[in-house]
Amino acid sequence: MNNSTDSPSNEILSELKFKIERIFQVFWAVEITLGVIAVQRIAIGAWEQAIALFVAMLLLTSCYFVAKKGHLKFASTILLSTVTVLLTFFMWSFQGLRDEIMLAYPSVLILAAMIGSGRLFVGLFTFIIIVVFANGYVNETGIYVNQVNVADKNAALLVSLIIALISFSVWSLSADFRKVLRQLSREYLRVKESKAEIEKLMHHDALTGLPNRILAKTRFEQSMTYLDRNKQSMCVMFIDLDGFKSVNDAMGHQVGDTLLIELANRLQDVVRNSDTVCRLGGDEFLIIADFNNNEQYMSELAERVRQAVIKPIRVGDRDLVTSCSIGIAIAPQDGYDFNTIMKHADTAMYHAKDMGKNCFHFFDRHMNSNVQEHMQIVSDLRKALKNDEFVLYYQPQIDLTTSTVIGAEALIRWIHPEKGLIPPNLFIPHAESSGLIIDIGRWALDRAVCDCKNWQLQGFDLTVAVNISPKQFRRSDIQSVVQKALEIHGLEANQLELEITESLLVDDTQELNNTLKYLTNMGVKISIDDFGTGYSNLGYLKKLEVGTLKIDQSFIQKIQQDPQDQAIVTAIIQMASSLNLKTIAEGVEHETTKNLLAGLQCDQGQGYLWAKPLPNDEFLTFIRKRAEM
Ligand SMILES: Nc1nc2c(ncn2[C@@H]2O[C@@H]3COP(=O)(O)O[C@H]4[C@@H](O)[C@H](n5cnc6c(=O)[nH]c(N)nc65)O[C@@H]4COP(=O)(O)O[C@H]3[C@H]2O)c(=O)[nH]1
Numbered sequence: 057m058n059n060s061t062d063s064p065s066n067e068i069l070s071e072l073k074f075k076i077e078r079i080f081q082v083f084w085a086v087e088i089t090l091g092v093i094a095v096q097r098i099a100i101g102a103w104e105q106a107i108a109l110f111v112a113m114l115l116l117t118s119c120y121f122v123a124k125k126g127h128l129k130f131a132s133t134i135l136l137s138t139v140t141v142l143l144t145f146f147m148w149s150f151q152g153l154r155d156e157i158m159l160a161y162p163s164v165l166i167l168a169a170m171i172g173s174g175r176l177f178v179g180l181f182t183f184i185i186i187v188v189f190a191n192g193y194v195n196e197t198g199i200y201v202n203q204v205n206v207a208d209k210n211a212a213l214l215v216s217l218i219i220a221l222i223s224f225s226v227w228s229l230s231a232d233f234r235k236v237l238r239q240l241s242r243e244y245l246r247v248k249e250s251k252a253e254i255e256k257l258m259h260h261d262a263l264t265g266l267p268n269r270i271l272a273k274t275r276f277e278q279s280m281t282y283l284d285r286n287k288q289s290m291c292v293m294f295i296d297l298d299g300f301k302s303v304n305d306a307m308g309h310q311v312g313d314t315l316l317i318e319l320a321n322r323l324q325d326v327v328r329n330s331d332t333v334c335r336l337g338g339d340e341f342l343i344i345a346d347f348n349n350n351e352q353y354m355s356e357l358a359e360r361v362r363q364a365v366i367k368p369i370r371v372g373d374r375d376l377v378t379s380c381s382i383g384i385a386i387a388p389q390d391g392y393d394f395n396t397i398m399k400h401a402d403t404a405m406y407h408a409k410d411m412g413k414n415c416f417h418f419f420d421r422h423m424n425s426n427v428q429e430h431m432q433i434v435s436d437l438r439k440a441l442k443n444d445e446f447v448l449y450y451q452p453q454i455d456l457t458t459s460t461v462i463g464a465e466a467l468i469r470w471i472h473p474e475k476g477l478i479p480p481n482l483f484i485p486h487a488e489s490s491g492l493i494i495d496i497g498r499w500a501l502d503r504a505v506c507d508c509k510n511w512q513l514q515g516f517d518l519t520v521a522v523n524i525s526p527k528q529f530r531r532s533d534i535q536s537v538v539q540k541a542l543e544i545h546g547l548e549a550n551q552l553e554l555e556i557t558e559s560l561l562v563d564d565t566q567e568l569n570n571t572l573k574y575l576t577n578m579g580v581k582i583s584i585d586d587f588g589t590g591y592s593n594l595g596y597l598k599k600l601e602v603g604t605l606k607i608d609q610s611f612i613q614k615i616q617q618d619p620q621d622q623a624i625v626t627a628i629i630q631m632a633s634s635l636n637l638k639t640i641a642e643g644v645e646h647e648t649t650k651n652l653l654a655g656l657q658c659d660q661g662q663g664y665l666w667a668k669p670l671p672n673d674e675f676l677t678f679i680r681k682r683a684e685m
Contacts (some may be wrong), residue, residue: 078171079123080133086139087113089221093214105146112142132172140164140180144187146681152191152202156215163222170229208598214509229411261335263313264320272334273341273394279346280387291354293343294383294401295323295361298413303376314371315378316433322364327357328659332464358382358416379554382416387464390419403427433483434490438473438492441495445471448667452678453521453640453662456654463553465662466504467669468496472599489527497528498537505541507672508551521553521583526560530567535574549579555606557585561596572600583640588628597635607658609643615652622652629656 097610115138123131143164146157161184168177172560194200197469205211212501238660255309259271279290297319304312316339323333323341331345343361347353361382383405389494404419440446450464470478487493498607501522528534542549554575560568576582583604584597588611596602607628611621632639641653644663653661667678 062264070318075171076123076126076130078232079128079135080120080123081118082167082171083120083123083135085221085224086135087116089217089257090116090142094218096210096213099361105149108142108145112138126193127298128171129173129176130166133176135174136164136172136176136180140183144183147187148191148202150196150202151204153188154202154204156218158213158659159215159218163218163225166222166229170232172224180640199645261337264317264335264386266320266324266333266335266341268334269336270561271597272332272344274489275332275334276344276387276394276397279344280392281292283346284440288346288433289389290344290346290387291357292356292385292387292401293345293361293416294405295341295343295365295380296383296405296409297339297365298379298381300378303378306308307371307376311371311376313416314375315369318369319378321363326360331507342398351656355385355416358384360625362414362416380416380518381405383408383419384416385419400424408620415516430486432487433486434492437470437483437487437490437492437496440470440472441467441492441499443473445473445501446473446562447671448500449506449671450520450665450675451662452497452682453519453670454666454674456650456658456661461518461682462660463521464675465521465555465669466500466507466523468500468523469669484525488527491527493525493527497525499536501506502544504540505547505552506545509545511549511676511679512551512650516676516683517551518679519551519556523585527538527558528556528676529554529556529571538575538580539578550581553581553583555583555585558589559589569592569600572602576600586625586642597637602637604640604660607639607641609663612641612643612649612653612663613645615649616646625653625658626656629658633657 090109090113094106095105097106097109097271104310108168116135119134122134124398139160143157143160147153147155149155153191164179165184168180172180191202195202260266260269260272261268276290276292281289284540284662285289287415299313300312303315316335320333320335320341323343325347327333327343331343334342334344338341343357345357346353347357347627365378365380368377370376382524383401383403385391385397385400385404387397390400400419400423403423404417406422408415408417438463439624447469448466450466453465454459454460455462468480468484470480470483472478483491487496504522508518511518537555541547542552571581581603582600584602585606586608587605589608597605601683603630607625611625611628614621615625616622629639638659640662641649641658642658642662644653644665644666645663648660649663650665667675668679
């Protein structure tokens with residue numbers, strides 16, 4: 057749409073132009089009519105009438121110049137007032153109300169309606185009525201009596217001229233009406249088109265063209281009324297892509313958009329025509345399907361959706377592979393209204409994510425109690441951060457060759473005002489999924505660095521190892537958080553060790569690479585926690601300056617009974633040694649285990665054999681005692 061032609065100021069300009077044109081047309085029409093009448097009057101010897109007409113014509117020329125200057129109101133007032141006065145002069149001088157000239161009054165009023173102001177129209181109308189009544193009155197009372205002549209060819213000419221002028225006025229008026237009507241119908245069509253477009257935008261997703269959440273709700277409600285009548289059920293599938301954000305971040309939004317469009321098409325291909333596929337926004341889709349109480353169909357549909365999503369998608373010269381997690385809720389058994397059913401499908405989808413993604417999960421009531429419990433813990437965790445309810449315990453780390461304490465791992469505890477001490481396994485997962493781990497982790501890092509500096513001030517040169525959750529590590533500000541903590545407390549970077557999990561290394565991204573490089577360049581040590589339990593990107597161990605592998609306690613605790621565990625531990629120690637990495641064994645509980653590990657050339661140990669995780673003051677007592685030994 058071109059705004060410049062439709063702006064109000066342009067509309068006013070075009071109306072002015074249109075009125076000026078009309079004034080000039082009317083001006084010429086009146087001048088010509090008066091000219092013809094004047095000539096005719098000369099022909100019949102009516103000189104004084106001819107002179108009056110010429111005077112009027114002369115007066116009217118001023119209207120031409122005034123109109124040229126753009127003073128429309130004034131021009132139309134001069135034009136129509138002069139003509140009215142002239143007509144009145146003729147009417148009054150000759151045959152009064154029986155004069156042919158009377159016919160010209162309606163023409164004047166039509167022209168006033170077309171080109172004059174409302175005030176001019178009312179003024180002329182009032183004047184004409186007064187003149188008509190006045191003439192009637194003077195004739196009736198005999199004060200002044202008009203002569204009525206028999207009509208002749210001159211009268212016929214005058215009437216014809218007046219009718220021509222009226223016809224011209226009416227024709228111009230109707231032409232203007234037609235023009236306005238055409239404009240109006242064009243406008244109406246445009247409004248109708250825009251309305252349809254707005255309607256579409258309101259109910260459809262602009263990228264994929266699929267129905268959006270609003271339309272999904274309407275369709276759901278329509279289906280529900282039908283289901284109620286037919287005692288049937290319908291399923292709602294909440295589909296969330298796994299790792300879509302990484303695709304978007306790494307390859308740009310255009311690639312992300314192409315992927316979403318292709319997935320939208322695939323989803324439409326796997327459902328029936330009667331089912332609805334919607335895009336809720338971002339990487340979330342919804343399918344509303346009637347399944348005729350056939351649960352088998354529902355599982356098959358979910359599987360078809362899963363398969364459709366994992367099929368590689370060609371974007372440019374590469375094949376992208378993505379997967380999705382699907383949550384399924386059934387109406388009416390899991391809820392009657394759209395919001396409830398959506399909430400339940402969403403909950404089921406999160407369970408599918410927890411189960412390792414790329415799968416589907418049905419909602420069951422039991423999930424709701426889990427959700428409520430989760431919400432309660434998250435809300436308590438928020439308060440805990442505000443009320444300083446967290447403490448750090450420290451578990452000593454021992455050099456297996458010298459038996460000296462070389463450092464400690466910081467392990468968080470939550471001292472709940474009612475429930476007492478809560479171990480991390482019970483709240484870290486909730487902190488992770490709610491994002492609170494970022495703040496909790498920052499607090500733990502700062503406190504550990506501060507305590508380590510205090511140990512140093514008391515004569516114990518130890519390292520402190522802090523657990524960093526994957527979510528916290530992926531945050532772009534981890535480098536500055538670490539740097540700030542070291543600067544504030546004045547601790548050397550090489551006295552801090554960050555424990556990251558194996559799972560973090562699975563995403564071999566440039567960003568992760570850069571963060572690890574930045575931290576190791578600063579002098580911070582990196583260790584891989586729970587090593588051996590997950591699938592790790594072993595290539596990383598070589599590429600990055602990871603300092604230590606922490607062998608998971610599940611292998612250490614059964615190392616004496618299970619030859620396979622011993623083989624795994626031996627392999628890890630040998631691989632680490634060939635890559636120039638240190639090893640630390642977690643969960644060492646027995647002297648014999650320690651001796652075995654020392655024999656396998658494991659560098660360090662940590663476990664109940666030496667000490668459980670201890671509050672800071674008890675840890676200080678412990679290291680003091682060890683120093684005196
Ligand atoms: N049975 C047995 N257990 C032993 C022995 N020696 C140590 N442990 C326990 O093993 C866990 C070792 O910590 P982790 O693998 O990093 O595993 C940690 C870590 O992943 C997480 N965590 C603890 N503190 C933090 C923290 O500040 N931030 C983050 N993100 N995670 C933390 O919570 C997990 C559990 O911590 P904890 O309950 O303190 O449990 C600790 C510790 O108490 C032993 O000889 N026998």
